[in-house]
Amino acid sequence: MRGAGLRQGALGLALVLPPLLVLGFLVALPAVTAVLATLTPDGGGGPTLANYARVLAARTLRADIVFTIGITLVSVAVVFALSYPLALYLRFSRGRAARILGVLFVVPLFVPVVIASFAMITFLVNHGLVSTLLYRAGVRAFPRLVYNGTGIMLTQVWVNIPFAVLILGAGLQAIDDALIDGARDVGAGPLRTFLSIILPLNAVPTMIALTLLFIGVFGSFTIPYLVGGNAPAMLGVTMTNYLTQYLRRTEAVTIAVLAFLIASVVGAVYVASVSRRERGAA
Amino acid sequence: MVVRRHSRMRGLVTGLLALLVAAVLVPASVPRGAGAAAPVTLNVYINGDTNIFDLWSKSLLPAFTKRYPQYRTNMVGLMHGNGWQGVLDKLVAAKRASRTTDVDLWETDPSIVQQGMADGLWVKLTDKLVANLGKVPADKIAATNGFGAPYRGSSVVIGYNSQFVKTPPKTFDNLVAWIKANPGKFTYCDPNTGGSGQAFVAAAIYRYATAEKYAGNAYDPKEESAWEPAWKLLRDLQPAMYNKGFHPNGNVAVLQLLGQQNIWIAPVWSDMGLDFSKRGLVPKTVKFEQISPPLFGGDSTVTLPSFSAHLEGALTLLNWLLTPEAQQLVISQVSGYPGVDWKYMPAAVRKQFADVAKPYSPLPNAKYLADLKLLWHDRVAAGQ
Amino acid sequence: MSGVLWPWAAAAFRRAAGAAALLALASFILGPLLTLLVWAFAGTWLFPNLLPEFSLRWWAFVLGNADVGKAIRMSLLSAPTATLISAVICIPAAYAFARLEFPAKRALLLSFLSANAFPKIGLYVSIATLLYRLDLMDTFTGVVLIQLVNTLLFMIWIPTGTFRGINRNLEEAARDAGAGPLRTFFQITLPIALPGIMVAGLFAFIAAFDEAQGTLIVGTPNHMTMPVLMYNLVLSYPQPVGAVFSILLSLPSLVLLLFAQRYLRAGYLAAGYSL
Numbered sequence: 022m023r024g025a026g027l028r029q030g031a032l033g034l035a036l037v038l039p040p041l042l043v044l045g046f047l048v049a050l051p052a053v054t055a056v057l058a059t060l061t062p063d064g065g066g067g068p069t070l071a072n073y074a075r076v077l078a079a080r081t082l083r084a085d086i087v088f089t090i091g092i093t094l095v096s097v098a099v100v101f102a103l104s105y106p107l108a109l110y111l112r113f114s115r116g117r118a119a120r121i122l123g124v125l126f127v128v129p130l131f132v133p134v135v136i137a138s139f140a141m142i143t144f145l146v147n148h149g150l151v152s153t154l155l156y157r158a159g160v161r162a163f164p165r166l167v168y169n170g171t172g173i174m175l176t177q178v179w180v181n182i183p184f185a186v187l188i189l190g191a192g193l194q195a196i197d198d199a200l201i202d203g204a205r206d207v208g209a210g211p212l213r214t215f216l217s218i219i220l221p222l223n224a225v226p227t228m229i230a231l232t233l234l235f236i237g238v239f240g241s242f243t244i245p246y247l248v249g250g251n252a253p254a255m256l257g258v259t260m261t262n263y264l265t266q267y268l269r270r271t272e273a274v275t276i277a278v279l280a281f282l283i284a285s286v287v288g289a290v291y292v293a294s295v296s297r298r299e300r301g302a303a
Numbered sequence: 304m305v306v307r308r309h310s311r312m313r314g315l316v317t318g319l320l321a322l323l324v325a326a327v328l329v330p331a332s333v334p335r336g337a338g339a340a341a342p343v344t345l346n347v348y349i350n351g352d353t354n355i356f357d358l359w360s361k362s363l364l365p366a367f368t369k370r371y372p373q374y375r376t377n378m379v380g381l382m383h384g385n386g387w388q389g390v391l392d393k394l395v396a397a398k399r400a401s402r403t404t405d406v407d408l409w410e411t412d413p414s415i416v417q418q419g420m421a422d423g424l425w426v427k428l429t430d431k432l433v434a435n436l437g438k439v440p441a442d443k444i445a446a447t448n449g450f451g452a453p454y455r456g457s458s459v460v461i462g463y464n465s466q467f468v469k470t471p472p473k474t475f476d477n478l479v480a481w482i483k484a485n486p487g488k489f490t491y492c493d494p495n496t497g498g499s500g501q502a503f504v505a506a507a508i509y510r511y512a513t514a515e516k517y518a519g520n521a522y523d524p525k526e527e528s529a530w531e532p533a534w535k536l537l538r539d540l541q542p543a544m545y546n547k548g549f550h551p552n553g554n555v556a557v558l559q560l561l562g563q564q565n566i567w568i569a570p571v572w573s574d575m576g577l578d579f580s581k582r583g584l585v586p587k588t589v590k591f592e593q594i595s596p597p598l599f600g601g602d603s604t605v606t607l608p609s610f611s612a613h614l615e616g617a618l619t620l621l622n623w624l625l626t627p628e629a630q631q632l633v634i635s636q637v638s639g640y641p642g643v644d645w646k647y648m649p650a651a652v653r654k655q656f657a658d659v660a661k662p663y664s665p666l667p668n669a670k671y672l673a674d675l676k677l678l679w680h681d682r683v684a685a686g687q
Numbered sequence: 688m689s690g691v692l693w694p695w696a697a698a699a700f701r702r703a704a705g706a707a708a709l710l711a712l713a714s715f716i717l718g719p720l721l722t723l724l725v726w727a728f729a730g731t732w733l734f735p736n737l738l739p740e741f742s743l744r745w746w747a748f749v750l751g752n753a754d755v756g757k758a759i760r761m762s763l764l765s766a767p768t769a770t771l772i773s774a775v776i777c778i779p780a781a782y783a784f785a786r787l788e789f790p791a792k793r794a795l796l797l798s799f800l801s802a803n804a805f806p807k808i809g810l811y812v813s814i815a816t817l818l819y820r821l822d823l824m825d826t827f828t829g830v831v832l833i834q835l836v837n838t839l840l841f842m843i844w845i846p847t848g849t850f851r852g853i854n855r856n857l858e859e860a861a862r863d864a865g866a867g868p869l870r871t872f873f874q875i876t877l878p879i880a881l882p883g884i885m886v887a888g889l890f891a892f893i894a895a896f897d898e899a900q901g902t903l904i905v906g907t908p909n910h911m912t913m914p915v916l917m918y919n920l921v922l923s924y925p926q927p928v929g930a931v932f933s934i935l936l937s938l939p940s941l942v943l944l945l946f947a948q949r950y951l952r953a954g955y956l957a958a959g960y961s962l
Contacts, residue, residue, distance in 0.1 A: 026788065033789030039776040040839050041795065044802055047836045051813035052805050081685045103712075118709055124948060125716055130889070131940040132720070133897055135917040136933040140719035143726055143926065147546070148563070148735075150722040156735045168549055179719065184890065188845065191882045195852050225848045233844065236804045247922070251493050251550050252684035261808055262680070265388040266495045268418065268673040274809040284804035285797070292797045299851065346908040353923040379908045380754075380919055389811065389903040396815030396904075397824075405825055405908055555923050562925075584925055 052281075059275045072275045081252070082276070088253035090283070092170050093239045096177040100234055103178065104185035109215070111186070112193040130183035138247040141176045142167050172248040173255065177238050184237075185230050192226025193219070225295060232291040236284050256280045344375040345616045348409045350387050351603065352555060354578045354637050355410070356380040362632045367623055374616050387415055394424050394608055403612040408605060408620055414669035416451040416606050425450035426607045432618055435625035438643040443602055448520075451604030454624045455639035457574040458593070458600020458663035459502035462558070466588040467567045474595050475506050479536070481568065482543050488567040490545035490557065493684070494676045497554035501672065502598040503570045504679050507533040509596060509664060518665035527674055534682035541683065550684070561585055570598060577638035593663070600663030602642060726930035745927040749935065754916060759939055762896060762912040765827065769834035769895040770888055777842035778884065782872070784843065785850030796847065802839045803894075807901065815904050823905070830910050833901040838891035845890070849883025850876065889947060896940065913939075 060068040076082055111123055129137060144150050145166040152163045166172055196219060204214045220227075242257035249255060254262070256276060264273035349359050356378070364376040381387055390406060397404040419425060427449050430437050436444070436452060443453045461478065463471045467488075472478040482489045492500035505514075512529040541548040545566050551557055554575055560566045562585040571591070579585045605624060607617045623629055627648070630641040634652055641648050667675060726732065730742030749755075783789070784796050807814070814833070815824065823829035853876060861871045877884075899914035906912060913936055920932040 029787050030789040033783040033787035033792070036779040036783035036787070037789070037795055040773075040780050040799070040843060043776070043832070043835055044799060044839055046817060047814055047832065048802050048805060048807070048810070049798070051810040051817075052801060054813055055809050079681075081681045084685060107712075118705070122709065122712070125713055127944065127948065128716060128720070130893060131944040132937050133914060133917060133940065135914065135921055136723075136937055137719070139921050139929055139933055140723045143930070144719035144722045148565070150718065150725075153735050153737060157737060165546065168546070168551075179716065182716070187886045187889070191845075191849065191886045192852065194882050195849075195879075225852055229844055229848045233840070236800065236840075240804055240806060242808075247552065251548075252680060252686075257806065260806055262495050262676070264808055266673065267677040268669065269677075270809065277806040277809050281801065281805045285800060288797055288800040288804065292793050295848075295851070296793055348907070353919060356919070377908050379911070380916075381903070386903055386918070389900060390907075392811040393815050393824075393904045393907070395812050396819055399812075399816045400819035402819045402824075553922070559925065 055274045056278055059271060059278055063271075072271055073279070076272055076275045076279065082259065084253045085256055085259045086279070086283075088170065089239060089255045089280075092173055092177075092245075092255060093235055096174045096181070096238045097231060097234045099174065099178050100181045100185050101231065104182055104189060104230075107182070108186045108189035108193055109219070111190055126186055127183045129179050130187075132180075134180060134243045135247070137180050138176055138244050141172070141179060141248060145172065145175065167248055169250040172250075173245050176244045176248045177241070180244070181234055181237065185234060188226050188230040188233070189223065192223040196222050224298065228291050228294060232287055235287050239284055239287075240280065342373055342375045343613050343616050344377050345407045345613055345620060346377050346379060346405050347620075348379045348381060348390055348406050348411075350381050350409070350411045350415075352553075352575065353380075354575060355603075358633065358636045359410070362636045363624070363629060366628065366632060367620055370623065370628075371619060374619070376620075387411060391415065391419060394419065395422050398422060398424060398610065403610050404608050405612065406608050407611045407613045407617040408607055410454070410603055410605050411451075413447045413451060413601065413604055413666070414672055416447045416604055417669040419606075420448060420450060424608055426609045426614070426618075428452055428607070428621075433622045433625070435622050435643070438625060438647050440644050443642070446602070447604050447606070451606040452621055452625065452642065453602030453604050454621075454629075454642035455574075455633045455637070456600060456602040456642060457572050457639050459499050459570050459598040460573045460576065460591045460593050461568060461598075462561055462571040462576050462585075462589055462591050463568045464561065464564065464586065464588050465590050466586070467564075471568070471590075471592055472594060475510055478568070478594060479540065482540055485567065486543040487545055487547070489543070489569060490550055490560065490566055491570050492553055492557045493550040494679050496552045497557070498601075499554045499557060499570045499572050500550060501675065502600075504533075504537065504675060504683075505599050505664070505667060506596070507536050508675070510536070514596075514599075514664045517667040517671040520668060522668065522670040524674065527671075527678065530675075530678065534678065537679070537683045538686060541686070558585060561589055573600075574637050574639045581638070597663045599666050600640075601666040723930045723933055726927050727934050729927050729930075732927075745925075745931050749928060749931045752920075754911070755913075755920075755932075755935060758911050758913045758916050759936075761830070761906070761910055762914075763939055765830045765834055765910075765912060766892055766896040768827075769831045769838055770892045772831065773835055773838040773842045773891050773895075774884070774888060777839060778846055781843050781846035782850055782876070784847040796843070799840050799843050802836050811901065811904050814901070818905055825906065825909055827910060829905040830902055830912065833905045834895035834898045836901075837894040837898050841887050841890040841894060845887035846880065846884050849880045849887075852883075853879050892943070893940075 059072045060070070062069050062071055107122065107126060111119055111126075132140070142149070146152070146168075147163055147165070151166070155163060164171075166175065200218055200222070201214060204218050209217070240257055241255065242261060245255035245258050246261070249258065257280075260273045260276040260280070263269050263276060347359065347364065349356055351358075360378050364378060368374055368376055381390060390409065394404055394406060416425065426432070428436060428444070428451070429449070433452065439453055444451075447453075461471065465471075468481075472481045491503040494501040494504050508517075508530050511532045512526075516526060544550070545560065551560060554572055557566075557569045558571055558575060558579050561569050561571070562579070564586070573591060576585075576589075576591045580587075580589060580591075605621055607614065607621065611617055625643055627643075630643055630648065631652075633639045633641060634648070634656075640656065645653055666672065725739060727745070728741050728743065729739030730744065732739030784792065818824050818829050818832070823832065857875055857879070858871050861875045862868070866874065896912075897914055898912070899918070902910075902912050903915050906915070917932070917936055920936070921929045924932070
């Protein structure tokens with residue numbers, strides 16, 4: 022038994038090794054070097070958190086961090102609120118509308134992000150298509166929908182809906198129809214069926230979708246760079262500016278490490294909760 | 304069920320393979336001719352906006368290879384805004400790994416040349432290596448410490464729509480007063496995204512401090528306390544900007560706002576403004592003028608990595624760039640100022656440029672410019 | 688009376704609400720793309736006209752650009768290659784994460800997060816130095832490698848979740864019936880996991896396809912991909928030119944959509960299988 026466990030451990034590590042090597046050489050090693058650099062003071066000497074203290078002391082940067090987290094949470098919430106019903110509808114309806122939607126919702130996935138941002142700008146900008154239509158309908162006041170947080174959020178939603186629907190949908194597909202029919206047979210309404218059967222059974226894909234969405238939006242550069250305003254900016258833009266415009270490499274990497282730490286917390290929550298469920302199930 | 308799903312999978316795989324095969328079979332769009340001796344291909348990296356890409360790919364490089372058929376060229380246009388950082392990273396990495404680089408010639412600006420100096424990336428240019436360098440005014444070469452050759456210049460000027468602006472402002476203070484009197488009809492690009500925006504910010508700084516102090520190689524962050532009144536001035540202007548304080552992404556975006564008549568006045572690069580005007584991308588009523596004190600201007604420089612694989616060819620190309628033939632192309636194609644002294648240019652050309660090619664204020668050095676952008680973002684955009 | 692009418696009214700209301708939601712979603716998704724399409728054929732389009740003066744003049748301008756074809760070809764070669772390699776190395780790893788016990792399993796699974804969550808902007812000097820030492824700069828392999836990094840998270844996390852969701856009893860039943868582990872994997876586990884793996888592959892492809900910053904460094908000057916060009920082409924030219932480029936540059940992935948769509952939709956329609 023002990024031998025079998027060891028063999029399984031060795032096999033597991035061997036299977037994981039190839040992608041781990043790619044990751045190690047192309048990301049982990051450079052990242053560790055970069056993190057060490059942020060801990061080294063300019064004048065030499067022992068490791069210090071001075072760089073982090075300096076970055077966090079800047080009011081604009083703190084504002085950018087808060088803004089980034091806020092935009093990310095709102096975008097993820099909106100994507101999720103739109104995607105879950107859509108995924109359910111596609112899973113359980115078989116009409117023509119469902120077929121049309123099934124084609125429609127994946128379209129943004131195949132539009133490169135730069136182009137999506139550009140398209141969104143031409144659509145939503147003042148004097149763009151939406152504003153022209155409203156103007157023709159007699160509405161003169163037009164809110165600012167691009168070049169600010171709203172624009173970032175709307176574009177993120179547009180880009181990420183297919184992602185969320187596909188992951189949630191792949192999970193829903195794995196749910197046995199018999200279970201749902203069974204729930205209906207004992208008189209459970211749609212809401213009850215959803216809450217007590219579908220949601221728990223689809224928990225792992227749901228958590229994957231939420232985590233990956235968070236990480237994707239949080240770390241984005243192209244969308245906030247093109248569709249966002251001047252300030253506050255999302256961290257992806259801020260750290261690029263620190264590196265390429267303000268010529269402060271150390272600060273840029275320090276911000277990168279902070280961003281990574283925030284994303285890691287979300288990732289760790291995901292891994293921990295999935296593992297807890299597994300132990301519960303076993 | 305399982306079997307059917309397999310067949311669907313196979314359909315997808317076949318589709319992907321077909322796509323792959325199609326991609327392989329489509330011939331490369333640049334045909335490879337059969338030259339006598341294998342020609343050397345020079346890789347030319349270009350920083351500028353799209354007008355500069357066109358200048359190189361459609362005018363300069365074809366003219367060069369016609370004159371020097373032993374060379375071929377391959378132009379790489381860098382990404383909007385921050386592609387240059389990738390090239391700098393790549394050069395530093397090649398140097399660390401002791402490899403030659405494929406970057407044979409890089410057209411960029413003095414502040415980037417300055418950044419690579421510490422790593423010893425560039426060839427020190429002299430008259431001996433590049434005969435025509437003698438025609439370039441000495442102070443321009445000094446601005447890059449001899450590591451870059453200015454081959455075209457331009458300055459930031461004011462673009463205004465004469466349909467709406469009958470008497471354009473003549474001085475910086477006039478301009479500020481005009482902006483306040485006409486809210487929403489002016490903006491400058493985010494200084495992180497284009498020189499035309501930096502020039503307006505620098506003009507505000509130069510309003511209260513001496514421009515020359517920030518132009519040389521000296522750098523002392525304490526000197527930046529003199530910039531405070533400028534930040535206040537710019538912050539006060541924010542509500543009068545287009546869209547209540549919006550600064551677009553890049554020089555081109557500002558010109559487009561001007562072209563679509565969303566704004567009536569904006570700082571623009573002289574060469575891009577004249578070029579857009581010539582191509583009909585802004586209305587004929589958009590005109591350009593320099594104000595007083597002038598907005599800043601500068602040269603785009605060509606720099607050669609010292610560990611390039613084709614250094615000799617790169618030197619030949621650089622020397623050719625400073626000939627009257629190439630300099631004429633710079634003027635005719637993108638309305639740039641010549642890199643060589645004006646006296647080497649024909650009188651007709653000098654006359655044509657009399658309006659805009661007035662003296663311009665100096666660019667701050669790389670470190671001050673970096674701080675200018677950072678502080679603008681802190682004090683003006685974020686409004687602290 | 689109302690008692691009789693009510694279910695009918697409620698059903699009508701639900702239908703109307705459903706149709707409205709469908710319409711709203713459709714215009715949100717298609718609106719930006721339609722705007723782009725109209726812009727691509729616009730000579731001039733001034734506010735507040737609903738439609739522009741149509742013109743094809745920008746197309747001629749755009750089709751003269753030779754770099755585009757070369758970059759499309761490079762993208763269509765490198766992104767599928769990266770996706771396939773990613774699938775080959777990651778799916779076994781995902782299976783191991785889902786089914787086997789080994790040391791530091793959770794930490795290792797979490798570590799793949801860094802592939803997408805650690806901003807690479809400050810890391811390119813180190814990455815490029817490594818690739819120079821391996822003589823992979825300006826090579827197809829180098830470009831594939833840099834794209835591969837972006838695919839890891841999707842190709843590991845999503846299939847791991849999928850494998851975890853599969854009932855172990857099915858595999859055990861097959862093993863009891865005498866099937867070996869490989870045969871069980873290929874005949875039982877893999878087919879059930881296929882929807883999840885296809886989704887992962889799709890995201891991996893998109894992630895590889897969209898890579899720009901790293902490819903600029905590794906791929907220049909002879910292995911440029913589409914996204915590297917996009918920033919300039921789409922953003923630095925007048926709006927109609929940007930729109931024409933957008934359409935041209937979206938075409939390859941829309942072709943992929945045609946292939947993938949057939950599978951994706953079929954997958955949904957065939958959703959009634961039982962575990």
